[in-house]
Amino acid sequence: MRQIFKECSIKKSYERRREVADAVYLAGGSGVLALKSPVKPDCPLVDISALVPKDIVKKDGRLVIGAGATFQDVIDSALVPSWLKDACHLMASMSLRMQATVAGNVASLRDDSYLIPALLAGDTILHVYGEEGEKDVPLADYVHRGGCSCIILALSIDDGCKVGIHRIARSSSSHSAVNVAVGTHGVFACVKGSGFAFDEDDLGKMEYVDDIIDTAAYKRYVARECVDLLKEVDG
């Protein structure tokens, strides 16, 4: 039987995950429990769903989204700017949106991430719990580092900035080839098979690869085109 841990605090959850080999955190579950998840079916789970905050509030002039908030919570909140709601809508299925958490999408660091480019463009800072207790980590650093063993507690976003997003996927429920966000804080993208770009230079230098859906040449071309399109819209 699969080991499932439900601790009484974030601290204990963090410690549990460190002591149990291969254990992963479980919040929404739509990624961890899905077919083809990188998490093996017998992998121990540390359930943090009851421990992480879910509220969405304004704090110190920024939007703060609790790690347990789902995509749909974000869409339903009156505080959230439209560009971030649009980004959440990129996950086409409403039932998945009601289950998948924003922090879970960040932590998975998928190269077809729905949210990471938009959140990067929103100058997002993660509030995490780790070895040194609670601290803030810019999302850009988190992504650059390839994540960490910490628990994401909340996301703090510059909701006053302007962000445009453009996701290229064959259909609404397919993996994206390219997901680009352009905004006040710069140009960001994730490219299937290649990873993340943090500016236009990255996008140009990135090593694009062929995959089952698209060729490298197409992804390279369309990523550039999306940036141009978004810049034109932005004026």
Place this chain on the structure above:
Amino acid sequence: MITFTLNGRKTTTALPQDMRLRDALYAMGCISVRDSDDAEGFTGSDIVIFDDRLRSSNLTLLYQAEGADIRTAESLKRGQELNDVQRAMIRAGVVQSAYNSPTVALILTWLLEKRPNATRDDVREVLSSVFIRDAGYEHFYLAVKLVQEMRRYGEYRTPVSPSFRENLEYIGKPMDKIDGRALVGGEKVFVEDRVEEGSYVLDILRSPFAMAYIKSIDTSEAEKLEGVEAVITYLNCPDVYYMQAGQGNPEPSPYDRRLLNRKVRHVGDRVAAVVAVDHETAHRAMELIKVEYEPLEPVFTVEQAMAEGAPLVHNGRVSYVAGAPDDLDEYNRTADERDGQVIYQFPLHGDIRHNIAAGAHGGIGDVEKAFKEADAVVEATYQTSQVQCTPLEPHVCYSRMENGRLVLHCSTQVPYHVRRIVAKVCGISENKVHVIKERVGGGYGSKQDILVEDLCGYATWLTGKPVYYRNTREEEFIANSTRHPMRLTMKMSGKKDGTITGIYMDVRANTGPYGNHCLTVPMNASSKTLPLFAVQNMYYDLNTYYTNIPPTGAYQGYGAPKGYFAIMSCMDELAHKLGVDSLQMALKNVVEEGYMLDILKGLGEGREGTVVPVGSCGVKEALRKGAEMIGWGRKEKSDDPDWAIGKGFAMIQQGSGLPGLDQSNAQCKLLPDGSFVLLSGGADIGTGLDTISAKIVCEIMKVDPSKVAVVSGDTDSCLFDTGAYASSGTYFSGNASLNAVKDLKRRMLEEAALQMGQKAEDLDLEAPGFVVSMKTGDRLSYEKLSHDALAGDGRGAIVGTRSFATANSAIPYGAHFAQVAVNRRTGEIKVQKFYALQDAGTPINPEMALCQMYGAVMKSIGHTLYEDMVLDKDGRCISADFTDYGVPMIGEAPDDFKAVLIDVNDQYGPYGAKSISEIATNGAAPAIANAIYDAVGARVRSWPITPEKILKALGKI
């Protein structure tokens, strides 16, 4: 112990806490919670309301339910009474194969609780979670509207469809589907619901190689494992050659396989089958099987298979049941016994030593002369890809022994072919096999093939154990039937006035490892397209090649969608070359009623075809009406300069069954109380065939539907029917029902004449269930008529029995129009408008017919733009789940989507009906391809038409 509230009641379960909630709920009796994607979170069949939110129960572990409030579709009914959403769904015609209909009813009920005035956008939002393959999405909006009307006005105010034939009461009118209540209510109607506690499972060890000989296989350790009942391999399986296509006997497909073969021919091919007490044991047993392979160089494409010296997929001994060539011994000189045998029932122009499984060639007139004398000639090659039917209910079978007989609970389109083939494989006579067709949770052609029943049935016959088998979703992709990929080279010539003078079609089909439908699918690419053209010079060359891709077979539309992609794209190219409007070219060259179809002579199913004139034909009306609806000839301007808008169309036809080959039988009984049971051999696969039979009884017997029950697809109780394929249901099985009911009426009148002391010719039937004398006005109730016939001194039960077979065709026609927007910079495509206009003769179930058109169009939009089975260099399918494969969801549905029934009365169909849904898969590919060309000038000649291909055609990458 986990405690939660389930459908309003506190529930405690001791099931394992790490069990998936879906499995737990099903085990707890909530059978409406289905699994269509093995926890991919894609199809939504497993959605429940969890603490007032939609949630995938497959992506939830049981422990997470602790303290939760969970609702499933079981909460919707009050006693026997459906809720208003369920009732409206039936009325709207969306309850078809219905594997996830209860879940959709639950979701829409939840939506209407939150938003009683839910808008179209609200419905679109909640249905974003659900994959619907059969009925499309359009009438779900209508169902919600009906609920709102009923709540507001106490009645439905929006018609669910037009009505046809004013003189008839039931035929051509919307009427609740007779099995709709069971389907949307979540009753135990599918195969999985029949599996008894303690049944064994069957699991299959599959080949990792695209082609290899099994040098050795050692199953001894696996067999020793406790809980393993049997391990079946090529060494101990019956030495019986057969094929898995459910076609009429003798089949136009070669017998080229046994249950398990010494040579594996695709990644996923059967290597060993394990019968065990549970999956865990079976999987452990499979790990203990030692197999040594001799890998062989595979071939994947037609081009590779055609190449001189190409590796041979089949190199066994060839034989013929009839029509063997004189040089057969010489031909077999190089046969390799490890390859087994290939047995042709009759010659199909196959040449397995060159990887050719079948071929056909023929035509009319002189195409070469036509090309020479033409003002313009277009020659182009079109390529279609391998796509999958993706029924929500995967292939499944439950077999058990009962009193020395093998009983199979099947999800099949062909119960009688299942009986014949399983009996053959097991080496028993057909009376030892009882096939029960359960409700079919989606077939679309793939359940025309006997892909799992052969092995599951044999496993039970061998072991005596009840055995359950169910494909995983991955197995659906790698070991199932798919559309044959095809390469079609077209040559078409014309005159400046728009007259098409010659058409040549070179069809090269890829049948994969086995020859299921290897002649007939490619033949359909010609036989369902060329007869639409009133052209004097037409010729076709068809060749089908064996390769090592995953298996192919039947898929709704058969070869026609591929043929239409090629021929209507080519016609559009010719029209542009000649400077002629393509719609005018279509109208000028399309057949009309009475046109003699000489081209059919060579286009039989391996035998000589029957030349017949065109019968009822609504194609011109469909073309004209569709053109008017879409504003043909008017160039639409986009507000955004990056997006260009274009229009395209395709004229289309299909068939209604296989005249000269198919036969259907039915029987109708008058019961002692004056009600009726109709026994139909036809297999209702969700399309409403049983409702057609019921309506026929109601119409002739003048009783309401509550007096009629229909039993179908049970090989013990019903008479033979070829099966539900080739668009045969309405035409063949419907006509058999009509004939049987007419026969019953005749017998009832004869008996009544004796009971009433009158002449039968003076009697008629009268609502609500009387025989009435037109001379005296005397009346005899059906109840008394039947009671007296069944009395001790009566003349016996009154039963009507008839068959239907014919040489006449009832061909459905139509035209599909598309308007697309294409982004010049990114290649993105959006289908803005799609209008499907079809002549289905008299649509007996018009609301269901519309839904089938929407569903079929969505399938074909899928294969046109999104869906693709991608193989790696070793032949492994790397897009073997829904997300990677890319089926269209509600987000891909056209913004403006209309299905229109053209009113035409056919002379041969029951009450003038023809087939409806297969034809609707034929139009989207050419209509969309032509619209894309119209929009941006990019001619893409291969499926799927992706943004990347458009940009390439535009020279941007």
